[in-house]
Structure formats: structure tokens, C-alpha cells
Amino acid sequence: MTPSRSRPFSEVVYVSIVYAVLTGAGILCLFPFLNVLAKSLSANWAIVSGKVGLWPIDLNLKNIGFVIGDDMFQRGFLISVSLTVVGTLASVVMTAVSAYPLSKKHLPGIKFVLLLYIFTMLFNGGLVPNYLLIKNLGLMNNLLSLVLPALISVFNLLLMKNYYESLPESLEESAKLDGASNLRIVLRLIIPLSAPVFATISLFYAVSFWSDWFHPMLYLNDPALKPLQLYMRDVVLQASDENLLNQDNDLLLNASPEGIRNATIIVSTIPILLVYPFLQKYFIKGILIGSVKG
Amino acid sequence: MSKKKRFAAAVTLPLAISVILAGCGSGGNNDGGNATATGSAPTASGAAASPSAEAKDKPTLKLLRNYMADDYNTYPVNQFLEEATGYKLQNDMLPQENPGDKLNLIMASGSDYDLVDAMNKQDFFNFAQNGALTDLTPLIDQYGPNIKQAISPESFSGVTVDGKIYGIPTLNVSYVRTGLLIRTDWLEKVGKKMPTTLDELVDVLKAFKDQDPGGNGKNNIPMTIDAVALLDNLTGAYGIFGSWTEMDGKLVNVVNHPGLKDYVTFIRDLYDQGLLDKEFATNKSATAAEKFTSGRAGIYLAGWSSIPGYDEALQKNVPGATYQYIPPLKGPGGLSGFTEIGGFNKITFVPKSAKHPEDAIKLVNAMLDPDTFKDLFIGKEGETYTVENGNYMPIAPAFFDDRGQSNNFVIGMDEANFVQYWQARLQKSKPMFDNYKIINSVPQDQIHMDPLAFAPYLPKYSANSVKLDTLVNDRLIQMIVDGVSDKAIGDLQKAWNDAGGQDVEKEVNDWYASQQH
Numbered sequence: 001m002t003p004s005r006s007r008p009f010s011e012v013v014y015v016s017i018v019y020a021v022l023t024g025a026g027i028l029c030l031f032p033f034l035n036v037l038a039k040s041l042s043a044n045w046a047i048v049s050g051k052v053g054l055w056p057i058d059l060n061l062k063n064i065g066f067v068i069g070d071d072m073f074q075r076g077f078l079i080s081v082s083l084t085v086v087g088t089l090a091s092v093v094m095t096a097v098s099a100y101p102l103s104k105k106h107l108p109g110i111k112f113v114l115l116l117y118i119f120t121m122l123f124n125g126g127l128v129p130n131y132l133l134i135k136n137l138g139l140m141n142n143l144l145s146l147v148l149p150a151l152i153s154v155f156n157l158l159l160m161k162n163y164y165e166s167l168p169e170s171l172e173e174s175a176k177l178d179g180a181s182n183l184r185i186v187l188r189l190i191i192p193l194s195a196p197v198f199a200t201i202s203l204f205y206a207v208s209f210w211s212d213w214f215h216p217m218l219y220l221n222d223p224a225l226k227p228l229q230l231y232m233r234d235v236v237l238q239a240s241d242e243n244l245l246n247q248d249n250d251l252l253l254n255a256s257p258e259g260i261r262n263a264t265i266i267v268s269t270i271p272i273l274l275v276y277p278f279l280q281k282y283f284i285k286g287i288l289i290g291s292v293k294g
Numbered sequence: 295m296s297k298k299k300r301f302a303a304a305v306t307l308p309l310a311i312s313v314i315l316a317g318c319g320s321g322g323n324n325d326g327g328n329a330t331a332t333g334s335a336p337t338a339s340g341a342a343a344s345p346s347a348e349a350k351d352k353p354t355l356k357l358l359r360n361y362m363a364d365d366y367n368t369y370p371v372n373q374f375l376e377e378a379t380g381y382k383l384q385n386d387m388l389p390q391e392n393p394g395d396k397l398n399l400i401m402a403s404g405s406d407y408d409l410v411d412a413m414n415k416q417d418f419f420n421f422a423q424n425g426a427l428t429d430l431t432p433l434i435d436q437y438g439p440n441i442k443q444a445i446s447p448e449s450f451s452g453v454t455v456d457g458k459i460y461g462i463p464t465l466n467v468s469y470v471r472t473g474l475l476i477r478t479d480w481l482e483k484v485g486k487k488m489p490t491t492l493d494e495l496v497d498v499l500k501a502f503k504d505q506d507p508g509g510n511g512k513n514n515i516p517m518t519i520d521a522v523a524l525l526d527n528l529t530g531a532y533g534i535f536g537s538w539t540e541m542d543g544k545l546v547n548v549v550n551h552p553g554l555k556d557y558v559t560f561i562r563d564l565y566d567q568g569l570l571d572k573e574f575a576t577n578k579s580a581t582a583a584e585k586f587t588s589g590r591a592g593i594y595l596a597g598w599s600s601i602p603g604y605d606e607a608l609q610k611n612v613p614g615a616t617y618q619y620i621p622p623l624k625g626p627g628g629l630s631g632f633t634e635i636g637g638f639n640k641i642t643f644v645p646k647s648a649k650h651p652e653d654a655i656k657l658v659n660a661m662l663d664p665d666t667f668k669d670l671f672i673g674k675e676g677e678t679y680t681v682e683n684g685n686y687m688p689i690a691p692a693f694f695d696d697r698g699q700s701n702n703f704v705i706g707m708d709e710a711n712f713v714q715y716w717q718a719r720l721q722k723s724k725p726m727f728d729n730y731k732i733i734n735s736v737p738q739d740q741i742h743m744d745p746l747a748f749a750p751y752l753p754k755y756s757a758n759s760v761k762l763d764t765l766v767n768d769r770l771i772q773m774i775v776d777g778v779s780d781k782a783i784g785d786l787q788k789a790w791n792d793a794g795g796q797d798v799e800k801e802v803n804d805w806y807a808s809q810q811h
Contacts, residue, residue: 045607050584072365128399135403141386217396221358221386223365234361234390252599253719254363254698 040263063263080228087209103164121154145219361390379660419751440662461641468636473619483507499569502592517593518571523770531625532557535742602723631740637747686718
């Protein structure tokens with residue numbers, strides 16, 4: 001079972017080539033990010049004249065400082081963090097309480113209920129009906145419009161349902177024999193056992209809430225409610241080639257310098273980047289959850 | 295492990311609950327409560343400044359605004375407007391990307407906005423024709439003496455549909471936008487004068503190429519541009535001014551312009567002789583700017599609004615570098631000049647579903663009071679600007695902090711004065727102001743206004759002009775790189791006609807002919 005000490009030479013060569021190529025590809029993916037990072041730490045004149053590659057020129061923290069000190073940024077950041085935290089917690093709870101009963105196949109009519117969920121995954125009303133729904137619910141210009149419709153993602157629900165189905169049934173049976181009520185089984189047995197799936201699903205939800213740009217763009221008109229992604233997209237777009245050609249010059253006179261745009265990207269990306277390393281093992285597990293069946 | 299989790303739960307739970315509560319709080323009341331955090335400050339001061347009785351009959355007006363980088367509701371101009379007009383204003387904002395799509399969605403679902411900015415003529419005319427807008431003619435007659443005073447009948451004619459005024463037009467400042475920046479220190483080094491004709495320009499470019507005044511070796515580029523084929527100033531030397539040029543009372547597109555072949559041949563020769571950047575066809579605007587600001591290029595086609603950034607970069611890279619726009623160059627036929635752009639910046643309308651149409655017009659009227667307008671646009675003398683020799687000079691940073699974005703707040707311009715006020719913001723950077731003056735204070739006969747700047751909505755033109763311009767640009771660049779021939783020009787004309795150019799030409803000329811009388 002354990003690998004033997006002496007591998008054949010050809011395999012060593014093969015493996016080292018694979019490692020080299022994959023490492024190279026990984027590093028290649030880092031370059032654009034490093035370039036943006038370097039620009040965010042450079043002086044504007046160096047960026048305009050194309051001097052900044054992977055290392056900052058005329059290193060300073062002014063751009064980063066400006067972004068962090070900006071009102072709109074702070075507010076957007078706070079809104080995005082709150083949305084992500086609240087949205088993720090609420091979504092995980094809602095998904096869990098829906099997935100658990102759906103995993104009990106002996107319940108009457110449960111297949112039909114599951115079908116209803118899956119139906120929404122395949123068909124939906126489309127953009128305008130959704131917009132009208134949100135509007136008539138009085139949720140325009142309201143952060144709840146971003147959370148409520150996204151509470152249950154059917155894909156995540158199915159992942160969780162599969163996970164519950166993979167738990168051995170005998171576990172619950174033995175708890176019942178010991179006299180545990182249904183509620184007690186859920187609280188004492190199922191929830192502690194669900195930690196990995198909760199972590200995975202939380203990550204999925206957190207990433208989708210954090211990176212949501214389209215729904216805020218649609219439902220929020222009050223500039224004070226802009227989440228970070230909306231703010232960032234606006235800042236980055238200010239200097240798109242299209243804008244440079246067509247926009248009126250007043251807009252260009254007020255556009256943020258290149259360094260500040262790059263700093264905005266960096267400061268907005270780092271929080272969600274920090275989440276990944278801690279949850280990565282669950283993330284990998286999560287991808288496998290659907291496939292492994294007990 | 296479990297301790298850590300419990301700690302995390304203990305931290306996140308109260309935070310989550312408090313956020314949920316906050317979210318519900320602001321969602322519960324729809325009127326003005328949306329911006330609890332932002333609304334409170336202006337409200338307090340607004341109430342203090344205006345007589346309380348007056349503030350009571352004046353409703354809160356809801357406005358839908360164009361994108362700007364700052365928050366309308368907390369920007370100083372908003373507070374000023376609330377105090378000056380007595381109305382409380384709640385500004386919502388369209389996104390920067392595809393604002394028209396969002397606007398259509400909002401209008402289609404019935405909005406309660408009192409005033410809405412449309413960036414796009416086409417959207418405005420569609421709404422007007424579909425009966426979605428309030429007819430402003432009687433309201434302006436009754437409540438809008440300042441509006442009538444400030445806005446010219448010509449401007450109103452651009453927002454009139456079937457004899458009814460459906461919008462308040464806000465003009466752009468008309469100006470020449472781009473020109474050729476030349477390194478004047480390079481000129482001195484090669485011992486040449488500022489070129490005044492195309493021949494002299496070629497002479498200068500050859501000197502730039504041969505003598506390498508920047509000491510760049512093989513990186514030396516006499517002239518760089520990005521992938522744009524029609525270059526302001528150079529087109530003027532062949533009598534071409536923008537996409538549409540007036541000739542003998544008719545509008546002629548650049549593809550059918552008699553000077554086109556000579557013009558493209560001239561640029562082609564520059565390219566052939568190595569005087570024009572070999573890579574120009576793949577240059578992005580940032581790439582070309584890098585070449586100029588790092589001191590490698592002698593001439594660069596640039597818009598004046600970019601000059602502040604370029605100036606700083608160039609001075610850092612090449613201390614002591616000097617540059618300026620080249621004045622109009624004379625072509626072989628003695629022609630010269632620049633293309634001037636302008637027209638409507640936006641059109642502000644009152645949707646039919648608006649709750650306070652009369653108050654909306656009263657607000658616009660109050661904003662167009664000459665003194666209020668001036669204060670709104672550039673602030674107070676001594677606080678945000680000073681007047682020197684008749685020029686409005688900004689006081690930094692107050693001017694740029696308090697009034698830098700004021701153009702977004704404007705609804706209708708005090709058309710007699712706004713250009714003069716507006717120039718204050720050019721003083722943000724002296725090189726920008728000076729260069730703006732060089733290309734904008736040339737004799738009137740050398741400035742050619744885009745003849746379609748003030749045109750009403752022309753459906754075929756609106757639908758096709760971007761596509762057609764791209765087609766023309768791509769084909770011309772191909773000719774500059776591969777060579778010019780009568781066949782290539784003929785192919786371009788045919789492709790342009792087939793892509794809808796012929797229909798557009800007819801539509802544009804029908805409108806133009808109707809304007810002559």
C-alpha cells in the first residue's frame with residue numbers, strides 16, 4: 001500500500017514535469033493580479049507612462065489610503081459584508097431546514113415537493129417579472145431585495161439533501177431506540193454531523209452574496225445603498241476605452257486616476273481572498289459531496 | 295476547535311441580528327426613510343434655513359439622475375439646492391453601465407419619479423412618442439419664466455415632439471476635443487519651427503526620426519496614435535470635419551468625401567516612411583499614452599481632458615519636457631480646421647406617473663434663476679472661485695470638492711453664461727487650460743461644428759451610426775497599413791452603403807434640408 005522508496009526514473013521525470021507545468025500555470029495566473037497590486041502601490045505618473053510591471057514604482061500607500069478613507073467605499077464595504085454575513089446565515093438555515101425533510105424519502109408526497117424545487121431550477125419568470133415582483137413587494141431600494149430571493153439555491157439544496165441521505169440511517173434509528181425525540185435528533189445528532197456541509201454551503205452562499213453585482217444594479221437606485229461590487233464596477237469602468245472615446249469630458253475630468261482604480265480592486269478583493277484558505281478543505285470536499293453516496 | 299466555533303458564533307450572531315434589524319428599519323417606511331443615514335444631515339439644515347411654513351407645503355421630490363462617482367444626496371450641491379429652492383430632494387442614480395436598459399425597466403414598470411435624466415435622445419423620444427411623459431408646455435408657460443429666459447427656442451426645438459415640449463434640454467459645452475500634442479523641446483533640438491502646413495509637419499517628423507532628439511535609439515517614435523484613422527487637425531487639412539461634413543448645403547459622409555483618398559494616402563505615406571508608429575493599429579489608448587508620456591514619441595493625438603495626468607507623468611520621466619497642441623495645419627488645397635462637438639448632454643423629463651409635475655417645474659425654474667444657477671454651478675465668489683481678468687478661477691480644493699460635480703446636478707443650462715462658468719474647472723491644471731485655449735481659440739472659420747450635434751432623434755442614424763463609424767475606421771486603418779487604391783475606397787463606399795449608410799444619408803439630409811428654411 002505505501003509507496004515504495006525507489007520509484008522508476010521515468011515516473012520521477014514525468015511527475016516533475018507535471019509539477020513544473022502546473023506550477024508554471026499557477027504562477028502565470030498570478031501575474032495579472034500582481035500587476036494590479038503593483039499599480040495600486042505606485043505613483044500615478046508611473047502608471048500612465050507604462051513603467052509599472054510586477055514591482056511598484058515610486059512605492060506609496062496613498063492610493064490604498066485614499067480608497068480606504070473614501071465614504072462611498074466604506075459604506076459599500078460595510079453593506080457588502082453585512083449582506084454576506086446575514087445572507088449566508090439565513091440561507092444556510094433555510095437550505096438546511098428544507099433539505100433535511102427532503103432527504104427523508106419515506107415521507108408521503110416528498111417527491112412532489114422536491115419536484116417543485118427542481119422546477120424553479122429549470123424554469124423561471126425572467127427578468128421583468130422578477131423586477132415587477134420585487135417592486136410590488138415594496139422591496140425596491142431595500143437591501144432585503146438582495147437576500148430574500150436568494151435564500152435558497154436549489155443546487156445547494158440538492159447538495160445538502162444528498163449529504164443527509166449519505167448519513168447512515170441506523171444512526172438515527174439507534175438514537176430513537178435510546179428514546180431521543182425528533183427534535184433532539186436534529187439538534188444533537190444531525191447538526192453536529194453537518195459541520196462540513198454547512199461550511200461548504202456557507203462558502204458557496206458567501207461567494208455568491210459577496211460577488212453579486214446584477215441584482216443590486218437592478219433593485220437599488222439609492223447611491224447610499226450601493227454594495228461594494230457595484231461601486232467597484234463603476235470606478236473601474238470610468239476609464240474604459242469606450243468611455244474615453246464617447247463620454248463627455250466633464251466625466252473624465254472627475255474620473256479617478258488609474259492608481260486609485262487599481263487600489264479599489266485590490267482592497268475589494270482581499271477580504272474574499274482571505275476566506276478561501278480557511279475554507280479550502282471544505283471547498284474541495286463540497287465539490288465531492290454530490291458524487292459520494294453512502 | 296469547538297471553543298473557537300462558539301466564539302465565532304458569539305461574535306457573528308449579534309452582528310447579524312443588528313444588521314437584520316437595521317435592514318428592516320430602513321425598509322419599513324418608503325417615503326424618504328430609505329436614506330436614513332444620508333438624509334438626516336441635509337434635512338436638519340434644510341429645515342433650519344427655510345421658513346418652516348414654506349417647507350411644509352413643498353413636497354419631497356424624487357429625482358432619477360445620471361451616474362456620477364459621488365453620492366448625490368450627500369454632495370454639497372444637493373444641500374445648497376434644498377436650501378435655495380425649499381424642496382427636499384431625494385436623488386436616485388442610474389448605473390454607469392447600460393443606463394438606458396435600467397431606465398427602460400424603471401419607466402416600463404411605472405415610476406414615481408418627478409424628474410428623470412435621459413442621457414440618450416433615443417430613449418427620450420421613445421418615451422415621448424409612447425405617451426409616457428408629461429407635456430411640459432403649459433407648465434413652463436405657467437411656472438417657468440426663468441426656464442424660458444435661460445433656454446433658447448433652438449434648444450427647445452430639440453425636445454419638442456408633435457408641437458409639445460416634453461423635456462428640459464441640458465446643453466454640453468461645445469468644444470474641440472482632441473488635437474496633436476507636439477514636444478516643443480524636440481522641435482527646438484532639431485532646429486525646426488512649429489509646423490503650419492502638412493509639408494512642414496512631414497519635415498518635422500523626418501527630423502524627429504533621423505535626429506532622434508529624445509535619445510530613444512530604436513524606440514524612437516516620431517508620431518503615435520491609437521487605432522483611430524480620422525485624426526483631428528489632419529482631416530481638417532483635407533476639408534473633412536468629423537463623420538459628416540456640410541458641402542454645398544448637403545451633408546456628406548466621410549466615405550463619400552472627395553478629400554478622403556488624398557487624406558488616407560497622406561497618412562499611409564507617413565506610415566510607410568516610418569513616421570507614424572508602426573504599431574498604431576494595435577495600440578490601445580493607454581499604450582499610445584505610455585509612448586508619449588515616457589518620452590518616446592514626438593507627436594501624439596490626445597484629448598485635452600487627459601493632459602493633467604500626462605503632464606505629471608511626462609515631467610517625471612523627462613524633466614523639462616515641453617509640449618503643446620499644434621495649431622491648425624494647412625493642407626495642399628489651403629484648407630484647415632478642427633471639428634467641434636457639442637449638443638445635448640441630457641434631456642430631463644417628467645414621467646406621466648410623476649406625483650408632483652408642477653413642483654418639478656417649479657424646482658427647475660428656481661434652479662435656473664441666474665444667481666441660483668451660478669451658485670449651483672460654481673459656488674460663491676471668494677469661497678470656491680475668484681474672478682481674474684474676466685476669467686473664473688477655482689479656489690482649490692474647495693471648488694473641486696464642493697462644485698467639481700455640479701454639472702451633474704444641473705437641469706437645463708443658463709445658456710448665455712454657462713460656458714464661461716464652466717471654464718473654471720479647466721483651471722484645475724494650467725497646462726490643460728492653456729492647451730484647451732490653443733485648439734479652441736482658433737478663428738471661427740477654422741472651427742466646424744458637427745452638423746448633427748443638435749439634430750432631433752433620427753431613428754436610422756441612431757441605430758446605425760456607431761456601427762458605420764466602426765466600419766469606416768476599420769477599413770481606413772486597413773488602407774493605411776496595406777495601401778490605398780481607388781478599389782479600396784470603392785469597396786469601403788459599397789460596404790458602407792450595404793450596412794445601411796445609404797438610408798442614413800437620406801434621413802440625415804432630409805432633416806438637414808428641412809432646417810434650411
